[in-house]
Amino acid sequence: MKNIYKAITTAALLAATVGGAAAQNxxxxxxxxxxxxxxxxxxxxxxxxxxxxxxFIGSTFASYTSNQLALSDIFYQRDGxxxxxxxxxxxxxxxxKGLRSNNQMNVDMxxxxxxAGWWKGDAFWSFGIGxxxxxxxxxxxxxxxxxxxxxxxxxxxxxxxxxxMKMDAxxxxxxGYTRDIDRRWTVGGRLKLLPGLGNADMRFQRLHxxxxxxxxxxxxxxxxxxxxxxxxxKSKDDDQGRPYVNGFDYxxxxxxxxxxxxxLGASFKFDDNWTFSASxxxxxxxxxxxxxxRYAMADAEFDYDGFDLPIGNSDLPSLSxxxxxxxxxxxxxxxxxxxxxxxxxxxxxVATLIAGAEYAIMDNKISFGLxxxxxxxxPKAYTELTVSANFRPVWWFSxxxxxxxxxSAFQTCGIALNFSPNGFNFFVGSDYMxxxxxxxxxxxxxRAENIYLGMSIPLQPRKPKVRTRSFF
Numbered sequence: 062m063k064n065i066y067k068a069i070t071t072a073a074l075l076a077a078t079v080g081g082a083a084a085q086n087x088x089x090x091x092x093x094x095x096x097x098x099x100x101x102x103x104x105x106x107x108x109x110x111x112x113x114x115x116x117f118i119g120s121t122f123a124s125y126t127s128n129q130l131a132l133s134d135i136f137y138q139r140d141g142x143x144x145x146x147x148x149x150x151x152x153x154x155x156x157x158k159g160l161r162s163n164n165q166m167n168v169d170m171x172x173x174x175x176x177a178g179w180w181k182g183d184a185f186w187s188f189g190i191g192x193x194x195x196x197x198x199x200x201x202x203x204x205x206x207x208x209x210x211x212x213x214x215x216x217x218x219x220x221x222x223x224x225x226m227k228m229d230a231x232x233x234x235x236x237g238y239t240r241d242i243d244r245r246w247t248v249g250g251r252l253k254l255l256p257g258l259g260n261a262d263m264r265f266q267r268l269h270x271x272x273x274x275x276x277x278x279x280x281x282x283x284x285x286x287x288x289x290x291x292x293x294x295k296s297k298d299d300d301q302g303r304p305y306v307n308g309f310d311y312x313x314x315x316x317x318x319x320x321x322x323x324x325l326g327a328s329f330k331f332d333d334n335w336t337f338s339a340s341x342x343x344x345x346x347x348x349x350x351x352x353x354x355r356y357a358m359a360d361a362e363f364d365y366d367g368f369d370l371p372i373g374n375s376d377l378p379s380l381s382x383x384x385x386x387x388x389x390x391x392x393x394x395x396x397x398x399x400x401x402x403x404x405x406x407x408x409x410x411v412a413t414l415i416a417g418a419e420y421a422i423m424d425n426k427i428s429f430g431l432x433x434x435x436x437x438x439x440p441k442a443y444t445e446l447t448v449s450a451n452f453r454p455v456w457w458f459s460x461x462x463x464x465x466x467x468x469s470a471f472q473t474c475g476i477a478l479n480f481s482p483n484g485f486n487f488f489v490g491s492d493y494m495x496x497x498x499x500x501x502x503x504x505x506x507x508r509a510e511n512i513y514l515g516m517s518i519p520l521q522p523r524k525p526k527v528r529t530r531s532f533f
Contacts, residue, residue, distance in 0.1 A: 086171075086342075087122065087490050087513040089463040089475040092419050092430040092451045096459070096479050096488055097517055100178065100187065100237070102415060103340035104249030105326035107187075107239045111179035111520030112486060120488075120515035122171040126443060127508045129161045146209060153210045160202045163223060167438055168196040169411075178237070180523040187237040187251070192230070192258075195411050197438045199225040207270055221268040224283075227439060229408065230258040231320070231347060247328040257318030257347045259289040260408055265359070270394070276364045285357040285397045286406065288349035290315035294357060294399045306357050306397040320347030322410055336419045343410040351405040357397035365393060412437045419451075426453050443467075447475070447492070457482040465492055465509070481519060488515040 090098040091106070098120070099106045114120060136143055139150040146156045171193055178187035207219045232255065239249035265283035287294070291312035296304045322345020328338040414435045421428040428451045435444040449463035463475035477490030493510045 086413075087477065087492060087511065088432055088434055088445065088447045088465065089449060089461050089477040089490050089492050090479075090488070090513070091415075091417055091432050091447075092428055092449055093459050093461055093477060093479055094453070095481050095486075096477070097176065097178070097486065097515060098488060098490075098513060100239075102342075103326035103328070103338055103417075104187075104237050104251045104324050105239055105247045105328040105340065106338060107178065107180075107185035107247075107249065107523075110481070110486075110522045111185075112177065112517040113520065114173060114176040114515065114517040116175050118516055119176055120171075120173040120513065120517075122169075122511065122513045124169040124511035125167070125509060127164065127166045128441075128443075129159070129164050129508065130166060131508050134159050146205070156209060157202070157206060160205055162202050163441075164200045164202065164205075165438070165441055165443075166198045166200070167436075167443065168194075170194040176517070179520055182524075183241040185237075185239040185249075185523070187235075187239075189233070189235045189237075191233045191235075193233055194228070194230045196228040197226070197411070199223060199441070217272045219270040221270065222265055224268060225264045225439075226261065227263075227408075228259075228261045229347065229410070230260070232256045232258060237324070245330045247330075249324075249326045251324040253322045253324070253343075253345065255320040255322060255345065255347050255410075256316050257288070257320060257349060259292075259317050260287070260347070260349055261289075262286045262408070268395075270365075273364070278362070279365045279394065279396070280362050281359040281394075281396050283359040283395070283397070285359075285395075286354065288317045288354045288406065290317045290350075290353045292353070292355060294355050296399060299363075299393060299396075301363065303361070303363065303396070304398055305393070305395075306399055315353075317353040318347050318349035320407075320410075321345050333425075334421050336421070337417070338419075339416045340414075342413040342415070344412055346407050346409050348407040349405060351403045354403055354406055355399065356402040356404070357399045359395055359397045361396055361398075363396070411439075427451065449475070461490075463492060477513075484518070486515075486517045486519050488517075489513070 086102045087098050088102070090096045091102050093099055094109055097108050097112050097114070100108055134156070135146055137146065137148070137151050139148060144150060171191060173189055173191040176187070176189035178185060201221055201223045203219045204221045204224060207221065234254040235251050237249065237251035239247065241247050263283065263285045267280060267282040269280040271278045285306070291314055293310045293312065294306050295308040295310055297307050298304050322343050324340065324342045325344070326338065326340035328336060330336045415432065417430060417432040419428050419430045430449040430451060432447045432449070433444065434447065435442055445465050445467045447463050447465045449461050451459070451461045453459045457480065459479045461477045465475060473493045475490070475492040476494055477488070480487045490513050491511055
């Protein structure tokens with residue numbers, strides 16, 4: 062985050078390269094009773110055995126979702142090289158026709174340093190330490206039009222209002238408890254303490270660019286908050302002597318805030334075949350210290366003639382140079398000016414609501430699941446509906462195949478594999494398998510991607526539940 066504007070454009074246009082879903086957990090694992098990951102989706106769904114993850118390689122999850130943009134909408138093959146949509150070899154009409162009026166991109170990453178859980182009677186205890194990063198970017202189509210075809214004609218107006226970026230990074234210290242209420246009901250909860258690592262929040266209430274004879278007339282009104290310990294905004298003057306934020310300096314590292322959250326879940330076993338469950342995750346907030354918070358405001362009207370992306374120039378062929386050029390122009394366009402304000406603030410976490418139903422056959426060796434997941438990003442929530450088939454042929458192996466209806470677009474499906482022989486447990490899965498890549502091995506066409514890897518050491522299994530009968 063050496064430069065907030067480069068972070069914004071990189072998050073908006075390159076975030077998909079970190080891997081790619083609508084939550085910080087793997088939905089395909091929800092109905093896998095031997096998987097450690099299902100417990101992260103619903104604290105009432107404890108795995109069959111206790112576990113201790115392998116330190117530093119215990120579990121890693123990375124996710125990307127968009128309401129419209131796939132990588133093939135951003136990157137193009139031209140003359141044997143990979144270019145962005147900004148390249149002069151990419152037709153403006155070809156690029157813009159695939160965009161919505163408001164385009165949202167979300168990137169979530171989760172890294173667990175250590176997790177552990179164990180059965181004690183009918184109760185399951187767990188704890189974990191991990192790092193979470195959530196990024197959400199909302200980009201109006203008009204900004205892409207401005208970047209791609211910004212020379213325009215006299216009098217043309219681009220309304221870029223609604224541009225927004227929000228990013229949270231924090232450590233998570235979690236303690237969980239799951240218990241059988243009776244033969245049918247199981248409930249669970251998880252309390253999480255959240256030392257805050259950093260937050261950035263940029264939003265525009267108004268951002269207009271109108272072409273005049275030889276320059277753009279800019280009307281800008283917006284806010285930029287950063288809460289990162291040791292971070293200082295840098296400023297420089299534009300051609301008219303107006304100061305604006307053009308970068309950041311870092312001092313000593315430290316915690317920027319502190320917060321708390323809870324996860325709650327429940328499961329109801331109707332009979333030997335049907336099971337229903339639901340959970341709500343990340344109900345909480347982080348309070349950011351005033352000493353770590355910096356505030357800048359954009360509230361000005363000015364003429365601007367610096368918009369000149371040198372895309373297509375043979376002297377600047379690389380993707381990095383294209384983003385650097387865009388970043389420099391966006392700095393001037395946004396025109397944030399730092400204010401003398403270091404007030405404490407708080408932000409809500411991105412909460413998730415989950416509901417599932419499972420039907421088991423063949424003495425639970427095969428089951429079919431339906432899962433609804435809603436993640437409350439700002440300014441818009443994301444819902445995904447996933448169907449899955451789950452297989453448990455032998456005690457040491459289980460697998461699931463899934464299809465997510467909102468984002469797969471008949472381009473991809475999900476798969477998860479769990480190996481649990483004596484002594485270790487290995488899990489790998491994705492809700493959106495990479496089925497097609499270009500010559501640079503970048504996945505294309507999918508509007509969502511994710512990957513989960515996990516390894517743990519199994520502990521004592523739980524005592525078998527008493528089988529239930531139907532009400533009828």
